Structures are given as structure tokens and as C-alpha cells.
Amino acid sequence: MDIIRATDLVKTFRHAAAVDHISLRVSRQECFGILGPNGAGKTTTVKMIYCFFEPTSGKLEVLGEDARKNIRRVKEGIGVCPQENNLDPDLTVIENLRVFARYFDIVGARALSRCEELLRFVGLYGKRHSVIDELSGGMKRRLIIARSLVNSPRLLILDEPTTGLDPQARHQIWESIISLKKSGTTVLLTTHYMDEATHLCDRLVIMDKGKIVVEGSPKELIRQYAGSHVIEISPAGEAAGNYLKQKGLTFEKTPTHFFVYAQKGPEVFSDITLKFGESGCALRMANLEDVFLKLTGRELRE
Amino acid sequence: MMNISLRSMRVWQRNFDVYLVTWKVNFIPPLLEPLLYLFAFGIGLGQLVKDVPYEGAQVSYLRFIAPGLIATAVMNHGFFETTYSSFVRMYYQKTFDAMLSTPLTIEDVVMAEMIWGATKALFAGSIMFVVTLLFGLLSMPMALWIIPVAFLSGLTFSAMGMCFTAYVKNIEMFNFPVFLFITPMFLFSGVFFPLSSLPAWAQAVAWCLPLTFLVSSLRSIALGSFGMAVIWQILVLAALGFACVLISLSAMKKRLLK
Ligand SMILES: Nc1ncnc2c1ncn2[C@@H]1O[C@H](COP(=O)(O)OP(=O)(O)OP(=O)(O)O)[C@@H](O)[C@H]1O
Numbered sequence: 257m258d259i260i261r262a263t264d265l266v267k268t269f270r271h272a273a274a275v276d277h278i279s280l281r282v283s284r285q286e287c288f289g290i291l292g293p294n295g296a297g298k299t300t301t302v303k304m305i306y307c308f309f310e311p312t313s314g315k316l317e318v319l320g321e322d323a324r325k326n327i328r329r330v331k332e333g334i335g336v337c338p339q340e341n342n343l344d345p346d347l348t349v350i351e352n353l354r355v356f357a358r359y360f361d362i363v364g365a366r367a368l369s370r371c372e373e374l375l376r377f378v379g380l381y382g383k384r385h386s387v388i389d390e391l392s393g394g395m396k397r398r399l400i401i402a403r404s405l406v407n408s409p410r411l412l413i414l415d416e417p418t419t420g421l422d423p424q425a426r427h428q429i430w431e432s433i434i435s436l437k438k439s440g441t442t443v444l445l446t447t448h449y450m451d452e453a454t455h456l457c458d459r460l461v462i463m464d465k466g467k468i469v470v471e472g473s474p475k476e477l478i479r480q481y482a483g484s485h486v487i488e489i490s491p492a493g494e495a496a497g498n499y500l501k502q503k504g505l506t507f508e509k510t511p512t513h514f515f516v517y518a519q520k521g522p523e524v525f526s527d528i529t530l531k532f533g534e535s536g537c538a539l540r541m542a543n544l545e546d547v548f549l550k551l552t553g554r555e556l557r558e
Numbered sequence: 559m560m561n562i563s564l565r566s567m568r569v570w571q572r573n574f575d576v577y578l579v580t581w582k583v584n585f586i587p588p589l590l591e592p593l594l595y596l597f598a599f600g601i602g603l604g605q606l607v608k609d610v611p612y613e614g615a616q617v618s619y620l621r622f623i624a625p626g627l628i629a630t631a632v633m634n635h636g637f638f639e640t641t642y643s644s645f646v647r648m649y650y651q652k653t654f655d656a657m658l659s660t661p662l663t664i665e666d667v668v669m670a671e672m673i674w675g676a677t678k679a680l681f682a683g684s685i686m687f688v689v690t691l692l693f694g695l696l697s698m699p700m701a702l703w704i705i706p707v708a709f710l711s712g713l714t715f716s717a718m719g720m721c722f723t724a725y726v727k728n729i730e731m732f733n734f735p736v737f738l739f740i741t742p743m744f745l746f747s748g749v750f751f752p753l754s755s756l757p758a759w760a761q762a763v764a765w766c767l768p769l770t771f772l773v774s775s776l777r778s779i780a781l782g783s784f785g786m787a788v789i790w791q792i793l794v795l796a797a798l799g800f801a802c803v804l805i806s807l808s809a810m811k812k813r814l815l816k
């Protein structure tokens with residue numbers, strides 16, 4: 257069964273389309289990523305999926321229900337970690353979870369044991385009676401992730417879950433996501449960390465200006481759009497540029513660097529270093545960031 | 559109707575939980591407020607003003623203003639909860655956004671906020687009720703009707719507050735309804751003097767203010783002169799409350815979900 261099935265989804269804010277005819281399918285137990293520059297429409301897409309925004313047009317089915325009609329039923333099965341922290345500052349750490357569980361009609365001893373279990377899971381049990389303002393940014397993030405799990409969701413929506421976390425916390429959350437996935441949870445993830453997407457996502461889309469630019473598994477996308485290796489050359493001198501053109505290599509130029517995408521990386525690398533010397537040349541594996549920058553460009557978004 | 563379920567009581571419970579945490583602080587102002595009023599008006603102004611004519615009889619000034627003070631407490635606490643307090647929860651704390659990622663709908667959340675406002679109005683009205691009762695200013699058992707009327711009209715003023723909350727851009731803008739609406743009502747709805755002492759045109763204006771209806775009905779109840787007029791006044795408040803509930807539900811939905 258498809259957990260998410262979106263067809264021709266559009267969301268318009270005052271005439272400007274934030275999400276512009278996108279279609280996607282996510283199946284059970286998949287980790288599906290949405291990447292894209294700032295303002296691409298990731299959060300807007302995700303908010304339609306958890307029934308916060310009603311789509312302007314298009315068809316949207318989530319957990320087998322029409323997301324316009326059976327809003328309550330859809331939301332019952334979803335856990336959301338929003339991009340913006342919205343913990344309840346009037347309540348303590350554990351009260352935040354307990355009150356949130358109550359919104360799902362989870363009450364009493366069952367709620368309390370679930371909340372304590374989750375606080376242990378994200379390493380905040382010792383802070384359970386703290387007020388929210390006393391938590392660090394990363395702790396708040398971890399608490400939100402715990403909160404998104406109170407209803408044991410079938411679909412977990414994580415909008416930039418690890419932004420602002422230290423490497424320890426990030427890796428711990430990655431492990432949690434993987435173990436949740438193993439136990440049958442479907443995960444929808446947006447992130448700006450390409451290593452995170454590569455590590456976690458079975459499939460992903462890259463969005464730009466409200467549209468899906470490309471879809472595939474991280475490996476496929478890297479192979480297809482960046483080849484196997486990238487050679488970085490700095491500074492981006494004229495001689496090197498002419499050489500690359502003459503050899504018919506695919507490359508990009510920035511003010512300081514050439515990025516050469518090559519299927520046969522090591523061979524090309526030794527050719528280049530023979531001609532221009534080792535210093536300022538580096539060979540590395542192609543990664544998702546190369547794909548991302550190649551497809552969405554290097555300019556800042558307004 | 560519009561997607562409201564019993565689950566919305568979960569939102570009410572959230573507000574009640576927060577209220578209980580600081581209940582001592584929450585309790586003191588509504589308790590001191592009536593004492594201050596009674597002191598100022600009873601002992602201060604009461605020396606100058608002896609008896610006030612009411613329905614052909616003479617009543618003491620304190621007995622005259624006591625129901626008005628209950629009405630004022632109901633209005634203030636109902637209105638301020640769904641304006642300033644709800645706005646803080648909605649705008650600064652993003653509490654509504656968090657609730658909306660659960661099976662709660664926007665209608666659940668907004669309705670619960672208004673019922674919570676009515677509850678706060680009920681608390682404040684009840685404290686005022688008890689204090690004035692202890693001063694012997696209410697005629698029992700008829701005066702007990704003040705309690706349900708306080709809740710109902712509390713909902714009316716909460717719903718009015720929520721209508722403003724659905725439209726204001728920032729929290730400072732609440733100064734307008736307070737200055738143009740709440741303060742004039744406090745002064746000209748017959749809390750402090752009989753409306754009959756005003757010229758006819760001013761009386762007509764006063765009967766356009768919701769608080770006038772509440773003061774008048776509570777005064778009839780408190781002084782034991784219950785009649786058809788009271789029923790009508792309460793029905794007007796209920797109808798106004800119902801209209802404001804409908805307006806605020808749809809306006810808040812537009813505001814939050816665009
Ligand atoms: N509530 C809103 N009202 C009006 N415009 C909005 C609203 N939310 C988002 N937008 C606009 O929609 C577009 C997409 O925004 P969105 O938040 O979905 O981007 P995003 O991909 O999540 O970006 P980021 O990486 O910065 O989180 C932006 O141009 C934004 O200005």
C-alpha cells in the first residue's frame with residue numbers, strides 16, 4: 257500500500273505557487289527525502305501531507321485516506337517534527353509530552369509510561385521536570401522528536417529534524433530513524449544535510465521553485481548526475497579551463513574552483529596532476545551535494 | 559456543525575493545567591478586585607450617594623452596583639483571555655500550530671479557547687459573586703442564577719474577543735477594542751448609575767452595548783425581580799455570542815490555514 261500518494265499537488269499563497277504540480281508516492285517502511293534550496297516548497301508540501309494546509313488543487317491520499325476529507329483519521333496516524341520549534345513554554349518537559357499525548361486521547365498510566373520511555377529514548381529523562389526555556393536548542397529538538405512519537409505514528413514526518421544538533425545527537429537520531437523504519441514506520445524527511453539524506457533515504461526528490469527537479473535513490477542520482485568521482489581544481493585558472501574544455505570533460509566553474517565530474521576519476525586525475533601538479537587538485541567520490549548544486553545551481557535564493 | 563468534536567476539551571484541559579500550576583497567582587487578582595471596588599464605591603462614593611431608585615423602589619448604592627461589578631468581571635476576564643492570552647498562545651508560542659498536528663481541528667482549538675475564556679469569566683464572576691454575597695448584597699436563592707448566566711455571557715465576550723484576535727496584526731492593536739469598546743461599556747452600561755438618568759438618545763446608545771444587557775439582567779436577578787425582560791436580555795446575549803462564535807471560527811480558520 258502507498259502511504260502517501262500525491263497527484264498534481266498545488267499550493268498557492270496569494271497568487272504565488274509555493275508548490276507547483278508535484279506528484280509523489282511513498283510506500284510503507286520507506287524513508288523518503290525532500291531536498292531543495294530555501295523556499296523550494298518543502299515545508300509547504302509536508303504541511304499539506306499532515307493536513308495543516310489544504311491543497312489549492314490536486315489529489316492527496318495519506319495512509320489510505322483522503323487528506324482533505326478525513327483529516328482527523330489521517331492525523332491520528334502521523335507524527336510531526338515541525339521545522340520551527342513549537343514546544344509549549346507553559347509546561348515542563350514531561351508535561352509537554354503528556355499534554356500532547358492527551359490530544360491523541362492517550363491518557364493515564366499508559367500515557368505516563370510512554371512519555372517516560374520516550375524521554376529515555378532521546379536522553380532527556382534527567383531533565384523531565386525542567387522548563388522549556390532552560391533547554392538548549394538541541395535538547396528542544398530532541399524533545400520535539402520525542403513528542404512526534406507519542407502516538408506511535410505509522411508515518412513520521414521530520415522537517416529538518418537535525419538542524420542545530422551536535423554530531424552525537426545527529427547520529428543518535430539517525431539510528432533512531434533507522435530502527436523506527438525497521439519496526440515498520442514510514443519516514444518523510446526534509447533536510448539540508450546531504451550526508452543525512454544519503455545515509456537515511458531510500459528515495460528522494462530534489463525540489464526547486466515549487467517543482468520536483470529529479471527523483472531517485474541517492475546512489476542512482478549520484479551516478480546519473482555526478483558520475484563516480486569529482487576532481488576539484490583550485491585556483492580556477494585559464495590554462496586549466498582550456499585544458500578541460502579541450503578534453504571534453506564535464507565541469508563547473510566557480511570563482512575559486514573547477515569541479516570536474518568524471519566517470520573514470522583516477523585516470524583523469526592523474527592526467528591533470530601530470531600537467532598541472534598535485535597541489536590544488538583533489539580527487540574525491542561524487543556525492544549528493546554535487547547533484548544538488550548541479551541541478552539547483554549555486555546562486556543564493558531570495 | 560463545523561468539525562468540532564469532544565476532543566476539543568483536551569485543549570481546555572491544557573489551559574486548565576497551566577492555570578492550576580500558577581493557581582495562587584491566578585486567584586489573587588480576581589479576589590482583590592471586588593474588594594477594591596466595594597471599598598472604593600461602597601465606602602468612598604457610597605457616602606455621597608445614598609439610595610438609588612430601582613423599579614419604583616429605593617436600593618442602597620452597594621446593592622445597586624454589586625451585579626454590575628459581577629458583569630464587569632465577566633466581561634473583562636472573558637474578553638482578555640481570548641484576546642491577549644489567546645494571541646500569545648497562537649502567535650508567540652505557536653501552541654495552536656502544535657495542536658494542529660494532532661487529530662484536533664482548527665475549530666476544536668478555537669472553540670476550546672473560547673470555552674476556556676468563558677470558564678475564566680465564570681471563575682472571576684463567581685469570586686465576585688461570593689464576595690458580594692458575603693457582604694449581603696444579593697438576594698438568595700434567586701441570585702444563584704447569576705452563575706450560569708455568567709458562563710453564558712462569558713462565552714459571548716470571549717467569542718467577541720476571538721473575533722478581534724482573528725484580525726489583529728500585532729498584540730498592540732488590541733488597545734483599540736479595549737479603548738473603543740470595553741472601556742466605554744464599563745462606563746456607560748449602567749454599572750454605576752441607572753440608565754434612566756441619561757437623556758433618551760444616550761439610553762438608546764447604551765442599549766446597543768452588550769454589557770448593558772448583562773448588567774440589566776444580573777441586576778434583576780440579584781435584586782429578585784426576575785421577569786420576561788431578563789429572559790429576553792439573556793437571549794440577546796446568547797444570540798450575539800452564537801454569531802460571534804461562528805464568525806470567529808471561520809475567521810480564525812482563514813487566518814491560520816490561509
Ligand atoms: N504561510 C505562508 N504564507 C505565504 N507564503 C508562504 C507561507 N509559507 C510559505 N510561503 C512561501 O512559500 C514558498 C515555499 O516555502 P517553504 O517554507 O515551503 O520552503 P522550504 O522549502 O521549506 O524552505 P526552507 O528550506 O527555508 O525551510 C516560499 O516562497 C515562502 O515564502
Ligand SMILES: [Mg+2]
Nearest residue numbers: 298299300339
Ligand atoms: Mg522548510
